[in-house]
Amino acid sequence: MADQATLYIVPTPIGNLDDITTRALQTLETVNWIAAEDTRHTHKLLQHYGIKTRTMSLHEHNEDKRATMLVHRLQGGESVALVSDAGTPLISDPGFVLVRKCREHNIQVVPLPGPCAAITALSGSGLPTDRFIFEGFLPAKNQARSSALKLLLERTCTSVFYEAPRRIYDTLTDINTVLGKERQLVLAKELSKSYEAFVSGTADDIMAWMDAEPGRQKGEFVLMVAGAAPVTSELPPQALELLALLSAELPLKKAAAIVATHYKLKKNALYQAGLTLNNDPG
Structure with missing residues (x-):
């Protein structure tokens, strides 16, 4: 049973409908409202699982207005599930404005784990x-x-x-x-x-x-x-030696900054070299 005055962030399948969790289905079934990126798309999922919860749209063009309205409903004791067309809401999908407003108004936000492309x-x-x-x-x-x-x-x-x-x-x-x-x-x-x-x-x-x-x-x-290969061959051996000594006592970021200043080298190149040194089993 969904708790009152709670916004649930509910991931939905990215393709295979069997990838939805039992907890997600229970939440979608028991909340008062489902805020969906595209209600037509979400209705297919809800129909597949026999869920009859009311839906409303929340997408990039109406999120500011809908977020204000949903916060009012949540403050009135209703519960809301936020879903996107597929995957985890807010990850390249709408929802940030709503979640931020809920946090600002001390409304409980409960994110569920689930699919993410x-x-x-x-x-x-x-x-x-x-x-x-x-x-x-x-x-x-x-x-x-x-x-x-x-x-x-x-x-x-x-x-x-x-x-x-x-x-x-x-x-x-x-x-x-x-x-x-x-x-x-x-x-x-x-x-x-x-x-x-x-x-x-x-x-x-x-x-x-x-x-x-x-x-x-x-x-x-x-x-x-794939990432670019770390360029360590262009770094002087004495700089790498100092980096190894300092990073044993200091955070790598700080050690890289000190060595970069001392030898007038790029801090990022030294930092990346330090990551390689730290991961070298030899």
Whole structure:
């Protein structure tokens, strides 16, 4: 039974309807209202499980107004479940305004664990998962997208993006231009659905795979970009030696800053080198 005056953040399946949790179904069934990104889409899920809870729309164009109204309902003792079309709400989906307003008004917010396309894709990608950055959707315009990709030139951790079918080719082309033709990628398509696929390789490799069958260019995509290799060979050996000594006594970030100042080197390059040193079993 849902508690009164509580906002629940309820993840929903990203494809396979069996991926919803028992707790999520119980919550959707017992709250007073379900705030949905697209009520028509959510009704299919609710109908599948025989849930008759009332719904209202909450999307990027009406979130400010609806958030105010829902806070009023919550303050009146009603309970609300927030869902998006698929996956975890707020992750490249609406809901931030509502959650922030609830926190400001001391309304209880209870997030449920569940499906998330970014995490699902990353876990099966074969790319490093110890450090990663989720970027959401890249900008639609070419210049802005290229500027965003330039941030990956020296980033050594895995980067995770969502991408739309109509823009995936442009993004892969820009990756070739900005990051070079050798940067390794993994494309995850239609996660948890019948045509789920993971494709690894360069941007050219992935475009060739998509060209082989027209249907491969459709669907939902998660694009993951391998990090740049840490550049340690350009760092003086004495700088690395000092970094190793200092990082044994100080936080790596502070040690890197000290060594960078002393040898007039880039702090980020030293920090990344320190991560490599710390992970070296030898």
